[in-house]
Amino acid sequence: MSTIFKQKDDCIISSSFSSEDLTLLLNQATGSPVSVEEKEQLVASGGHYSDVFVKEGLLSESLKKAYDYALNENKGARRLAYHIQFLAKEIVAHSSPNKPLVLISLVRAGVPLGVLLTRYIRRNFPEVSVKHYGISIIRDRGIDQKALETIHKKNLDSIHYFIDGWTGKGSISYELRHALRNISLPFDFKLVVDSDPAKTATHCATYEDWLIPFGLVGAQISGLFSRTLWADNSYHMAAYFSDLEKDDISSNFIETVEKYTEEVIVASDYPADCSLKNSATAELFSDVSASEVIKEAMDTFNLSSIHKVKPGIAEATRAIHRRTPRLIILRTAQDPETNYIKSSAEEKGVPIQYGLSGGMGPFRAITILK
Structure with a gap:
């Protein structure tokens, strides 16, 4: 309590x-x-x-x-x-x-x-x-x-x-x-x-x-x-x-x-973090920026508002619970960090697409709203 x-x-x-x-x-x-x-x-x-x-x-x-x-x-x-x-x-x-x-x-x-x-x-x-x-x-x-x-x-x-x-x-x-x-x-x-x-x-x-x-x-x-x-x-x-x-x-x-x-956590444990030269994934520092990914999503799905695009694991997850999703886009089907989004989409009958033609840039998940 x-x-x-x-x-x-x-x-x-x-x-x-x-x-x-x-x-x-x-x-x-x-x-x-x-x-x-x-x-x-x-x-x-x-x-x-x-x-x-x-x-x-x-x-x-x-x-x-x-x-x-x-x-x-x-x-x-x-x-x-x-x-x-x-x-x-x-x-x-x-x-x-x-x-x-x-x-x-x-x-x-x-x-x-x-x-x-x-x-x-x-x-x-x-x-x-x-x-x-x-x-x-x-x-x-x-x-x-x-x-x-x-x-x-x-x-x-x-x-x-x-x-x-x-x-x-x-x-x-x-x-x-x-x-x-x-x-x-x-x-x-x-x-x-x-x-x-x-x-x-x-x-x-x-x-x-x-x-x-x-x-x-x-x-x-x-x-x-x-x-x-x-x-x-x-x-x-x-x-x-x-x-x-x-x-x-x-x-x-x-x-x-x-x-x-209070632990001494060494940087080598998380080489992608706490650095401006972060390179956690192959696509993270590709030529595809977050804004370019969002623009492609808007163009691909003929969206009139940028607010219909919810990029990132946290935003994509929250959108499933408190909005009405039209589509879930995942970078890959084999990512354990997006398993909950995948199972929630399947449970709610929301279609899942893997990847965008121009790449997902820094994002591992995107929810498209109705």
């Missing part, structure tokens, strides 16, 4: 993370959740996805097995620990020892990474004062400006970094960069992610599209709150899923990764 923490200030949203790990600048959502089908109808009729939230259910047995594989058998916890070591050192090295450090996780995918980084920095760099916030950013609508104003007022003369889980198309990177240009607050574009196939972040641990364990799960690994909803002139909103408390793995995930963060 999760411990429920009421956040400070005027935020009334709950989280299964403690306030030491995360200050969540979100208000409690009003209204009721909708089904995936109702959300799709709203989007198809010109509505915005951030006007509603979908009720998330208990983790299926197949998803639990996929998560366990990603975390343990595939050694994802150990690999993430190595990434945390690297990214934390990068952040501290590029910061000032005389200024407080503020990590701003973009809800939700940035939250697990932000919690891990915050804890690691506190343990290993005690001379650095670090705070961790979670705020909302919504594609095509922008960032929560009130949340940024709150952070600025409470943390004058600090060094800040925005945290997200990964990049796919780079949409959130673009949204963040655009938003920061158009607000009168001293925030620079400094984005830290675990995996950056789109090459749009400031710091990353790898460019590889890999099976990130927290990329498989939604609310139950991010503090038990929903995707965020837009709000004018106040904090953005989210719903807390109290009925999923017994299914929550947020703290267990953090503790599992932390078991490895």
Whole structure:
């Protein structure tokens, strides 16, 4: 059972993370959740996805097995620990020892990474004062400006970094960069992610599209709150899923990764990671960029919106659960890291295609939406 923490200030949203790990600048959502089908109808009729939230259910047995594989058998916890070591050192090295450090996780995918980084920095760099916030950013609508104003007022003369889980198309990177240009607050574009196939972040641990364990799960690994909803002139909103408390793995995930963060993990264990000369797969540094792959997918399937393309293992997986897929594209049928996507597609009757004529570039999986 999760411990429920009421956040400070005027935020009334709950989280299964403690306030030491995360200050969540979100208000409690009003209204009721909708089904995936109702959300799709709203989007198809010109509505915005951030006007509603979908009720998330208990983790299926197949998803639990996929998560366990990603975390343990595939050694994802150990690999993430190595990434945390690297990214934390990068952040501290590029910061000032005389200024407080503020990590701003973009809800939700940035939250697990932000919690891990915050804890690691506190343990290993005690001379650095670090705070961790979670705020909302919504594609095509922008960032929560009130949340940024709150952070600025409470943390004058600090060094800040925005945290997200990964990049796919780079949409959130673009949204963040655009938003920061158009607000009168001293925030620079400094984005830290675990995996950056789109090459749009400031710091990353790898460019590889890999099976990130927290990329498989939604609310139950991010503090038990929903995707965020837009709000004018106040904090953005989210719903807390109290009925999923017994299914929550947020703290267990953090503790599992932390078991490895004090290990001396040598770079040769992960030659593709933590290097700008990353070459994890044969195609990773081919002439086919992420943007070229996405353009080919749009042209091939006659898509009018780039948002119909969900590239990367994490995005492709999440799209299967919370959207209506038209097609799954996998690099190969023999990739154990995309087995869950393959089996989910087969279970839902979604067609699977292997590869694109121009190559998959950095991506191992792409979901095409209806």
